[in-house]
Amino acid sequence: MKTGENLSRRDFLKAVGIGVAGIALGASGVLAAPEVRSFIDDNAKSKNKINFYGPHQPGITTKYPKHVYFVSLNCEVKSKSELKELFQSWTEDSVRLMNGEVMPNSYNTLLPPNDTGETAGLDVSHLTLTFGVGPSLFEKAELGLQSRKPPELKDLPHFPRDQLDPKYVGGDICIQACADDPQVAFHAVRNLIRNARGKVTMRWAQAGFNSYPVRNGKKETPRNLFAFKDGTGNPNVDSPEEMNRFVWVQPFESADWLTGGTYMVVRRIQMFLETWDRTSLTEQEATIGRHRDSGAPLGKTGEFEDLELDRKDERGNPIIPVDSHVYLAKQTKDRILRRSFSYSDGINPETGAFDAGLLFISFQKNPQQFINIQNSLGRLDKLNEYITHRGSALFACFPGVQKGSYLGAALFG
Amino acid sequence: MKTGENLSRRDFLKAVGIGVAGIALGASGVLAAPEVRSFIDDNAKSKNKINFYGPHQPGITTKYPKHVYFVSLNCEVKSKSELKELFQSWTEDSVRLMNGEVMPNSYNTLLPPNDTGETAGLDVSHLTLTFGVGPSLFEKAELGLQSRKPPELKDLPHFPRDQLDPKYVGGDICIQACADDPQVAFHAVRNLIRNARGKVTMRWAQAGFNSYPVRNGKKETPRNLFAFKDGTGNPNVDSPEEMNRFVWVQPFESADWLTGGTYMVVRRIQMFLETWDRTSLTEQEATIGRHRDSGAPLGKTGEFEDLELDRKDERGNPIIPVDSHVYLAKQTKDRILRRSFSYSDGINPETGAFDAGLLFISFQKNPQQFINIQNSLGRLDKLNEYITHRGSALFACFPGVQKGSYLGAALFG
Secondary structure (H helix, E strand, O other): OOHHHHHHHHHHHHHHHHOOOEEOOOOOOOOEEEEEEOOOHHHHHHHOOOOOOOOOOOOOOOOOOOEEEEEEEOOOOOOHHHHHHEEEEEEEEHHHHHHHOOOOOEEEEOOOOOOOOOOOOOOOOOOEEEEOOOOOHHHHHOOOOOOHHHOOOOOOOOOOOOOOHHHHEEOOEEEEEOOOOHHHHHHHHHHHHHHHHHHEEEEEEEEEOOOOOOOOOEEEEOEEEOOOOOOOOOOOOOOOOHHHHOOOOOOOOHHHHHOOEEEEEEEEEOOOOHOOOOOOOOHHHHHHOEEEOOOOOOOOOOOOOOOOOOOOOOOOOOOOOOHHHHHHOOOOOOOOOEEOEEEEEEEEOOOOOOOEEEEEEEEOOOHHHHHHHHHHHHHHHHHHHHEEEEEEEEEEEEEOOOOOOOOOOHOOO | OOOOHHHHHHHHHHOOOOOOOOOOOOOOOOOOOOOEEEEEOOHHOOOOOOOOOOOOOOOOOOOOOOEEHHHHHHHHOHHHHHHHHHHHHHHHHHHHHHHOOOOOOOEEEOOOOOOOOOOOOOOOOOOOEEEEEOHHHHHHHHHHHHHOOOOOOOOOOOOOOOOOOOOOOEEEEEEEEOOOOOHHHHHHHHHHHHOOEEEEEEEEEEEOOOOOEEEEEEEOEEOOOOEEEEEOOOOOOOHHHHHHHHOOOOEEEEEEEHOOOEEEHHHHHHHHHHHHOOOOOOHHHHHHOOOOOOOOOOOOOOOOOOOOOOOOOOOEEOOOOOOOOOHHHEEEEEEEEEEEEEEEEEOOOOOOEEEEEEEEEEEEEEEOOOOOHHHHHHHOHHHHHHHEEEEEEEEEOOOOOOOOOOOOOEEEE
């Protein structure tokens, strides 16, 4: 059920007996008495827990994600049963992590600690864990999953202005950890990967953040690093009808094992902040098609007012420019659930500019929703002057897990 | 007083008259009426403000820094008077930023916004800004500051296990922004650098975070990514006596202009998390010389108990190993104020390992305090197996600013 290391740790604990004084060979080669400690932590008492179990995975419609640690993995196991065991093991780990439990809370000091420990005493901080599988996983003949690959799960097409860097592309498996605290999100991914040693290797990862303006005690749409609100046009996560229409795969809409799941698009979008910052507000707003401060469509005052793309000024010109980001994005009827994060990764030593931008993440029941929008933006989008897509990946996110079951049961079972 | 761009912006505003309707050439080349908007923000009402003015700069003894955005800059101005103007301008900007004011809060839409805007609606989040100058600044003949260079302000020596990467080394000027919110810290640095366009260029930067366990309503020492508490041995920032002894430069102790200031050591320390995580707890604790969970010296139970390095076990062996990090660090009587942050910058594509570690920052009245400790650690420190120093810089941080004065007045005045 667990990695080799954990197995031997358990065997070892069984062999020496927890709490029984004895003699064992320490890592330093010195004979020492194994000491078993119990580490009681307050995390588990926290009220800031998200339930792992449910019809859908957490971290998709969960509101107000503040920090993310996203990782894309290569699958190294050689059989479907091993892969199944990995996801079974991760299911157990995820429940513990999202409950804020140190995993597990007693340990033998002559072995590596079961938990890397950097969240000891920290709140569980609304941790969510979300798992997905990429197209390349289904191409590994040894796993025997070729016939289970949904036709929609394939690499995203090359879009006109893409300048992808291979170090931010693809992946067999992904984990998205979100929390109010970056250390809690990172800790979760680190421990999940550690517990899968030899079964997965890391391909790429990206940390990111979101900050929510609060007005009258209510959290508002966060702003990206261009200072524009990001996510205004999202479908309503509180509406099961809208979620079923745009996000959750319905029966017969994709592979059977994905019913109740969703597709996750991840794009690492570099933003040229210095260029943007030299641009007039008028031009910035014409680029986006919205007012910066209010988030309202151009010529309007409320963030959530209808775009009314066909509005014209006195001279008959469109009020929302036809090459603006929002105009082009709305040329299709497709809607996606954007759940993006900003990143700031220091300076690009070659250009001397900020290495900063957006970890764009969107969820949709069919990748075509994203592809249609991206194709509509195409070469025309005025925003292209200020951004470049450097990373890209697509994953199918399993449906939620019922107690007693495990992640991907319908695929591996 | 301000950059060329701001000068022309102000001139422009003067020319068109704020709020006066008129005609001007927009960025898109279309004649348009300049629109002047007032952007009222709630930030300025926040209680979470740190005072910029005082005998010492903020961000040095300010407690519980959560997020940092640190940037090292190249100085591009060619005269002392321009440098003075830069720091005068940054003084004004810093006061506004730390007060949570959008800078300034009215603007003409045909010009780039005065403020990049991504903190609109966000709390000021205990923002602190701390400025320092590096040895290389004093070697620029055109600035005429050669004679003002304190003998202590020179590049740190090469330490035995250093593997410095040029892209994380040195700098003429540094800015440390700390806040409870990463977007607030990043915004401050971005706007300070934007307002200094043409006067500075960016050399390297690093974002980082700290998470504070809270027990009985009190914040505790944060843990680094090795899960060990970081900063337990710090002098007491609430004790002016200890701060004057270890941190604040006293009269005649260094250059006159640095009295009331301090030296800032910055080291980007890569941590080999995967190796650490394969190490037994006994070995981890022997490496540090403290217990992981409690932070107590080996063989003790309280985090703040005396180390008593000469304690021996029944067989006469030192309880705290003589090659442990804490044992070696305490071989000198030197003390420093550690104020470090963790970072997690994704995956190193060459090794497939986490690019994660510690942005080590320490403040001391003389860099020799740090050098002595680092030399004592030398080749012996057991921790060397698990870490590598990749970045390094030293800065002299000005004393605090009195209202009406400006950063570095004693150096540039």
